[in-house]
Amino acid sequence: MKLPFTLLSPSQENCLPLVFDSPHSGINFPSDFKSEVPLSQLKSGWDAFIDDLWQDAVKVGGHLLHADFSRMYIDPNRAPNDIDPALLDAPWHECQPTKYSERGMGLIRRYALPNVAMYKEPLSRAQIEHRIKHYYQPYHQALSATLAKLHQDFGAVWHIDCHSMKSKGNGMNIDNGVARPDIILGDNLGQAAGAEFVQVVEDAFSKRGYNVVRNTPYKGGYLVTHYGNIKDNRHSMQIEINRALYMNEKAFTPNDNYHNFKQDISQVVKDIADYVSANV
Ligand SMILES: [Zn+2]
Incomplete structure (x- = not known):
């Protein structure tokens, strides 16, 4: 069976303990997925083009992992037991629904959009x-093995979990x-990544003219809280x-600014890599 993700690695000589992951930029629906929700609505949760926008991470020594499957099928940014019992045909003791399941967007989505089951x-x-x-x-194994290996080799690892957001929230959002602002950085209120690192990322965006907000309304999902551990030099944000910065939100196509924005992301990636390189 083909692996359900793509993992791009840097060359051995410029490898840094820096990992980017994009859990929501996949749009494949495995054949066992049966839903009558049209693709146009299933796309609402798709972080379209995020894997492409961060591509230069690999050139500067980072790894880039991205899921090939849609998060509407199963969401890597949720706890594995964040399952809404209402989805099931019989009780299952494994279910530990959280606030995400309550909003219809747990491990397995209950709603594609508000009131669309x-x-x-x-x-x-x-x-x-x-x-x-x-x-x-498999997605989590690829991520955790990559982080573990780099942490072992360098004594520290920096992880950036990459997403996109609609320019305005809907009824399933808080x-x-x-x-929404241009950029929201989530470090679980300072608990998942070192303050200096988060500042470097904030500066990288703000000096290029983007307005950056921290932790509101997104303080980081399961991936960041699960993999970040500052005391052990594992930084995750x-x-x-x-x-709206780079795509037509209705058509899910790149907009006229796509190329410029991608170039800015490449510069942001360089600033981040410079920081990591100076700290190992
Ligand atoms: Zn996302």
Whole structure:
């Protein structure tokens, strides 16, 4: 079976303990996915082009991991037991739904958009276990093995979890209807990444004219909280980019600014790599 992710690695000689991951830029739906929700609506959760925008990470010594499957199938940025029992055809003791499941967007989405249910029929435990085993776990294994190896080799590792956000939240978001800034950095309120590192990332964006906000409304999801451990020199932070900066949000196509924005991201990546390189 083909691996459900792509992992791009730098050359041996310029390898840095720096890892970027994009869990939501995949748009493949495995054949066991049965939903009547049209693709145009399933795309709402797609972090389109994020894997492409961060591509230069590899040139400066970083790794870049991105999922090939859609987060509407299973979401790597959730705890593996963040499952809404209402999705299931029978009780399952494994379910530990969190605030994400309550909003319809747990490990397995219950709603594609507000009031748009993903499934007509309940799912079986076996169907969900299949998604975990063949998609969720391989993604996490690739990420954790990459982070562990770099941490072992360098004594520290810096991880950036890359996302995009709609320019305005909808009814499933905690900031329904509010216009969002250009960039939101999430470090779990200072607990997942060192302050100096987060400042470097903030400066990299703000000096290029972007308005940057920290932790509001996104303080980082499961990936950042799960992999960040400052005491052990494992730094993990999330970057949310406003989609209006580089794409037509309705058509899901690059806009006229795409090329310019991608060049800015390449410069941001360089600043981040310079910081990591000076600290190993
Ligand atoms: Zn995302």
